[in-house]
Amino acid sequence: MSKTKEIIQLPIMEAFYTIQGEGHFSGNSAYFIRLGGCDVGCVWCDVKDSWDASQWPKESVEEIVAKASAHPGRLAVVTGGEPLMYDMTDLTNQLHAAGFQTNIETSGAHPLSGNWDWLCFSPKKFKAPKEEFYAEADELKVIIYNKSDFKWAEGHAAKMNKDCLLYMQPEWDQSEKMLPEIIEYVKNNPKWKISLQTHKFMNIP
Numbered sequence: 580m581s582k583t584k585e586i587i588q589l590p591i592m593e594a595f596y597t598i599q600g601e602g603h604f605s606g607n608s609a610y611f612i613r614l615g616g617c618d619v620g621c622v623w624c625d626v627k628d629s630w631d632a633s634q635w636p637k638e639s640v641e642e643i644v645a646k647a648s649a650h651p652g653r654l655a656v657v658t659g660g661e662p663l664m665y666d667m668t669d670l671t672n673q674l675h676a677a678g679f680q681t682n683i684e685t686s687g688a689h690p691l692s693g694n695w696d697w698l699c700f701s702p703k704k705f706k707a708p709k710e711e712f713y714a715e716a717d718e719l720k721v722i723i724y725n726k727s728d729f730k731w732a733e734g735h736a737a738k739m740n741k742d743c744l745l746y747m748q749p750e751w752d753q754s755e756k757m758l759p760e761i762i763e764y765v766k767n768n769p770k771w772k773i774s775l776q777t778h779k780f781m782n783i784p
């Protein structure tokens with residue numbers, strides 16, 4: 580009896596080729612795969628449309644990777660929503676097979692799955708992250724919304740593996756108020772770096 584391979588489908592909110600604006604890979608061309616679905620509930624979320632996965636069309640992993648492969652870059656950034664609401668094994672394996680580097684941006688609120696070349700961990704106050712992300716992350720990215728977030732950021736930094744890069748990023752709408760404070764904080768605490776949403780300055784997605 581022949582065994583047919585299960586077709587994995589994922590809800591795609593949007594997928595596009597652009598420049599990564601944030602964090603360690605800022606400035607690199609990248610194919611973004613934004614999956615629908617998130618149950619973290621950040622009050623300042625700028626992609627609230629992503630929350631309800633049912634409104635986004637599902638695509639097979641083969642289709643997703645074929646569309647990504649149509650562009651010259653070979654860096655894929657999987658984001659959301661919260662991409663780890665789904666098993667990422669098949670998507671990352673097929674992206675690797677097509678020659679992509681696989682990066683993920685996650686809140687860490689769901690179990691880790693998939694084979695990632697770079698894991699950007701961005702914990703949120705609204706849903707506690709799983710412990711495994713402290714050991715696995717390559718990059719900690721803390722969104723700074725108000726002054727209390729500096730202490731909260733240090734609490735996470737203290738638990739990270741020793742190779743993890745530490746970034747503070749102002750929440751976009753609070754940028755004018757918080758960026759001067761972040762600049763001073765990083766000058767006084769040089770283990771941190773600043774991440775800015777440079778794609779918003781470039782007017783690209």
Ligand code: SF4
Pocket residue numbers: 617618619620621623624625626627629659660661686703
């Ligand atoms: S984890 Fe991300 S997508 Fe989910 S609510 Fe927070 S900012 Fe929005």
